[in-house]
Amino acid sequence: MHRRAFFAAALTATLLATGAFAAPKGAGDLSGTTSPEAVGFDSGRLKALDAYMAKAVADGRVAGMTTLLARHGKIVEFNTYGKTSLATGEAMPKDEIFRIYSMTKPLTGVGMMILFEQGKWRLDDPVTRYVPEFKNLKVMVEADKDGKITKVEDMKRPPTMREIMSHTAGFGYGLGDKHPVDKLYREKKVLGATGLHEMIERTATIPLMYQPGTDWSYSSVVDIQGYIIEKLSGKPFGQFMAENVFGPMKMQDTGFYTGAAKAKRLAAVYVGEVVNEKPTGKIVQADDLFGNKMPDYSVPPAMESGGxxxxxxxxxxxxxxxxxxxxxxxxxxxxxxxxxxxxxDTNVIPHNVLVNSNGTSVVRFNEAVGFGLDFQVDNDPRKAGSLEGKNTMSWGGAAGTWFWIDPTNDVFFVGMIQRMGGTGGDDLGTMARTLTYQALLHPEK
Structure with a gap:
């Protein structure tokens, strides 16, 4: 055995023997509920959270919602509000199925880390080791006033797997069309590919936005991760995730489609109504996603999107x-x-990129808020102006879903809605954090 492999094996054996790999003390399985006071919350102050979410539904910002707050492995609150669909008027049940969009990304990241633990890849490996189609990628230098790229240059080096896991590789996405690279992603229908390999081939024909590792831009890298999982595991991406993530965690209603039997449990998705380029304050059912027709989730998709x-x-x-x-x-x-x-849960964005990046329309990266491996990471919440604990992990989805995981306070929160393009007012996830933690009066419990 190689010397380093021997010491790694010895260390693992020691950690297992000492219980270092065991679940933390008090770790739960969500099989029970608890009163707010038993885990440090003030039930009276939590009513502000419930009232705010109820009002968002009553005001017509969203058709319906579910929220789940847990601490120390026990459910503190699991609430439902409004309707699954304004057309049917059916009350929102706790087992409603939602399109979680980019909340897919952390789950794909877990799939990647399973293969990481098997020694299949390392953080500083060039991505071209696993995706040789990217060996000849160019980098955009200039574009004309119409957004057509006029000058490119060679990569100084290929993106690393670390950069693929943290949106610092330089790839585009196509969710918007303001950047010339994103315009090409839309024109070439990268996310509309009929399979992961075709997605890779289309991506390989488009320049990077910038030299790898020099900036942060929300991108298609987690779809690329899905392809890498498929290639390294030798199994279809969805099958790997079902066998190694969803199945073991008993996530019985999670997948890339509902199937016919469960299709009726999929909540309707809405968008803010606009008439004559002015918002009306009402919501209407959405019929397209970023310029593409809404997919039929009752049947398997053409491409299983890890992003x-x-x-x-x-x-x-x-x-x-x-x-x-x-x-x-x-x-x-x-x-x-x-x-x-x-x-x-560790920020991997270099300091110079972290403080210069604009992040997204919701997240502004800085020394207090960074990005780990497929999660946003709050390095210093107080400096960032928020109330959650240090190293809180989070992200959200295009239809307004959100979550956060707070290891410092042993708290997590999941919020599910279905509204594209913003929630018609203050961000619900941000408000949920404030209203949750203002009620956590005894975090020592």
Missing amino acids: GGLVSTTMDYARFCQMILNKGVLDGVRILSPASVELM
Whole structure:
């Protein structure tokens, strides 16, 4: 045995023997509920959270909603509001299925880390080791006033896997069309490919936005991760995720499609109504997604999107959050080691990129807020102006879904709605954080 491999094996054996890989003390499986006071919350102050969410529905900002707050492995609140559909008027049930869009990304990241633990890849490997189609990528230098790229240059080096996991590789996305590279992603229908390999081939024909590692831009890299998972595991991406992530965590309603039997449980998705280029304040059912027709989730998709293709329920996603809080284990089934969870929860954006990046329309990266491996990471929440605990992990989805996982306070929260293009007012996820933590009066409990 190689010397380093011998010491790694010896260290793992020691950690297992000492219980270092066990779930943290008090880790739960979400099988029970608790009163707010038993875990440090003030039930009276929590009513402000409930009232705000109820008002968002009553005001017509969203048709319906579910929220789930948990601490120490027990459910503190699991609430439903409004309707699954304004057309049917059916009350929102707790087991409704939602399009979670970019909340798919952290789950894909867990799939990547499972292969990382198997020694299939390393953070500083060039992505071209696994995707040779990217060896001849160019980098955009200039574009004309019409957004047509007029000058490119060679990559100084290929993107690394670390950059693929943190949106610093330089790839575009096509969710918008303001950047010349994003325009090409739309023109070439990268996200509309008929399979992951075709997505890779289309991506390989488009220049990067910038030299790898020099900036941050929200991108298609997690779809690229899905392709890498498929290639390294030798299994279709969805099958790998079902066998190694969804199945072991008992996420029984999570997948890339509902199937015919469950299709009626999929909530309707809405968008703010606009008449004569002015918002009316009402919502109408959405019929397209970023310029493409809404997919039929009752049948398997042409491409299993690691960046945004999953549907899930509030409880399924809560089980995922609890696994992360438990440092990689749930119901006695270990998905990841504690060290791998900690690695995902560590900012990997270089300092110069972190302080210069604009992030997204919702997230502004700086020294207090960074990005780990497929998660936003709050390095210093107080400096960032928020109330959650240090190293809180989070992200959201295009239809307004959100979550956060707070290892410092052993808290997580999942919020599910279905409205594209913003929520018609203050961001619901941001408000939920403030209203949750203003009620956590005894965090020592």
